Amino acid sequence: MRNDAFDLSRRSFLDRVLMATAGAGVAAAAPWAAQAAGRDPLAGPRVRIGVIGTGDRGRTLIRNILKTRNCTVAAVCDNFALNLEKGRALVGANTPAFADHRAMLDAGGLDAVVIATPLDLHARQTLDVFGAGLHVWCEKAMARTIKDCSAMVKASQDRGKVLQIGHQRMFHPTYLNALRRAKAGEIGPITQIRASWHRNTSWRRPIPEGSTDRKINWRLYRESSAGLMTELATHQLQIGNWFLEDIPTRVIGSGSICFWKDGREVYDQVALIYEYSGGRKLVYTSLLNNARYGCEEQIQGSKGTIEPELGRIYQEVPPKVLALQRMQEDVKRGHKRVVPIGGATWFPELPVTTPGESLGWGEYDETMLQFEGFGEAVRAGKPLPGLLAQAYAASVASLLGEQAMDRGEAMTWPTDLVKL
Structure with missing residues (x-):
C-alpha cells in the first residue's frame, strides 16, 4: 500500500470510530476510542517502544506498531535466538536486540514496553518495566493468576504508569457501531449473550532445534496457561461485560480433555455460564476439534440480535x-x-435465516489504532479511560471460569479486587 493510500485508509478508519462513538451513552461506554481517535498522532515525538517477545504474535504487533504515526520500535528482545532474529528482520539491523529483557531496560532509550511473552511471564516482566520507570502494553490475558492480575493493576497505580492490555475489539468500528445500536435500544433489553470460539487444531506446535516442548507449547500446560480460557475466552468475556455494562456475579462450568489426548494439561473443551444481575447470562463454549461455528458472539435482546463478529444486526421475526x-x-x-x-x-x-442488516464492515486496522491510542496515553502520562478496567474484569472472569471447572462448583465474583 502506498503511503498516501494508507493515510486515506487511516483517516476513514478514524472517521468511522468517531461516528461509532457519537451519541448518548456510547462515549461513556467506550471513552477510550473517542479519546484515541480525537488526538493528532503527529503532535509530538514518536514514542520509543521496546518489544519483549518476538514470536508469531509479537511480530504481528511489531508490524502494527510500525504502521502508526506516533510510535516506533526502538528495541526488541527474545530469549529464543530464532525468534529474535525474525523480529530484528522487521525493524532493521540497527535496532538494538537483547536476549534478556532486563538488559534491554538497563540500556535505556525507551519510553514504553510491549510484552508478548507466555502468560506466566506477564506479571513479572510488567513489574520489571514499571520498576524501570516505563509504561506497559501487555497482551491479553493479563496474567496466570488473579493475584498477579491485581498486582499489575496496583503497580500501575502506585507508579503512575500506563498499563494497557491488548483487547483490540474495543477499538473496532464494527463493534463500536454494534454498541451504539444496542445502546439506542434497537434490540431491546439484552438478556443473554452466547459466545463461542471453536477451532479444529491440536494447538501443538513443532519444536525447533534449540528449544523445548514447554517453551514452545506453553499454552498446553497449567503452569503457564489456562488454555482456552486465557488464550481465547478473554476476548469474548470482555465483549459480554461491555455490552451488559456489568461484571458477572458468579460462574459455573465444565471442562475436559475430550479429544486431544497428547499429554496436555489444559482442557480442549469448555462450557460455562456466567450469571449477571437481573438473571442475565453469558453462555460460552470453546473446543479444539470442530471449527464449524468458529468465533462468534450473539447478543440477544427482546427485539433483535447483534452478531458483531459477523458484522450483522437482526430484528426479531x-x-x-x-x-x-x-x-x-x-x-x-x-x-x-x-x-x-x-x-x-x-x-x-x-x-431464523433472515439476512439482517450490515453494521458496517471493511478493512479496519483496530490493532494499529490501539497502539496509536497507547502512544497518546504514554505522551500524556495518563491511561486511556476505561480500558484497564475492562481488561482486568475479563482476565479475572476467565480465571474464575477455570476455577469453576476445576472445582466443579459455582464461583462467585471476588470481593478483594483492586478498585479502578
Whole structure:
C-alpha cells in the first residue's frame, strides 16, 4: 500500500470510530476510542517502544506498531535466538536486540514496553518495566493468576504508569457501531449473550532445534496457561461485560480433555455460564476439534440480535400462527374460513435465516489504532479511560471460569479486587 493510500485508509478508519462513538451513552461506554481517535498522532515525538517477545504474535504487533504515526520500535528482545532474529528482520539491523529483557531496560532509550511473552511471564516482566520507570502494553490475558492480575493493576497505580492490555475489539468500528445500536435500544433489553470460539487444531506446535516442548507449547500446560480460557475466552468475556455494562456475579462450568489426548494439561473443551444481575447470562463454549461455528458472539435482546463478529444486526421475526390456533381465534370472533385438512399444527423452531442488516464492515486496522491510542496515553502520562478496567474484569472472569471447572462448583465474583 502506498503511503498516501494508507493515510486515506487511516483517516476513514478514524472517521468511522468517531461516528461509532457519537451519541448518548456510547462515549461513556467506550471513552477510550473517542479519546484515541480525537488526538493528532503527529503532535509530538514518536514514542520509543521496546518489544519483549518476538514470536508469531509479537511480530504481528511489531508490524502494527510500525504502521502508526506516533510510535516506533526502538528495541526488541527474545530469549529464543530464532525468534529474535525474525523480529530484528522487521525493524532493521540497527535496532538494538537483547536476549534478556532486563538488559534491554538497563540500556535505556525507551519510553514504553510491549510484552508478548507466555502468560506466566506477564506479571513479572510488567513489574520489571514499571520498576524501570516505563509504561506497559501487555497482551491479553493479563496474567496466570488473579493475584498477579491485581498486582499489575496496583503497580500501575502506585507508579503512575500506563498499563494497557491488548483487547483490540474495543477499538473496532464494527463493534463500536454494534454498541451504539444496542445502546439506542434497537434490540431491546439484552438478556443473554452466547459466545463461542471453536477451532479444529491440536494447538501443538513443532519444536525447533534449540528449544523445548514447554517453551514452545506453553499454552498446553497449567503452569503457564489456562488454555482456552486465557488464550481465547478473554476476548469474548470482555465483549459480554461491555455490552451488559456489568461484571458477572458468579460462574459455573465444565471442562475436559475430550479429544486431544497428547499429554496436555489444559482442557480442549469448555462450557460455562456466567450469571449477571437481573438473571442475565453469558453462555460460552470453546473446543479444539470442530471449527464449524468458529468465533462468534450473539447478543440477544427482546427485539433483535447483534452478531458483531459477523458484522450483522437482526430484528426479531414475528412467530407463525398455527392452523389450530388461527381456527380457535376465528371461532371466538365468529369468522369463517377454509381450514385445510392436514394443515400444520406445529412448526419446527429452526434458526431464523433472515439476512439482517450490515453494521458496517471493511478493512479496519483496530490493532494499529490501539497502539496509536497507547502512544497518546504514554505522551500524556495518563491511561486511556476505561480500558484497564475492562481488561482486568475479563482476565479475572476467565480465571474464575477455570476455577469453576476445576472445582466443579459455582464461583462467585471476588470481593478483594483492586478498585479502578
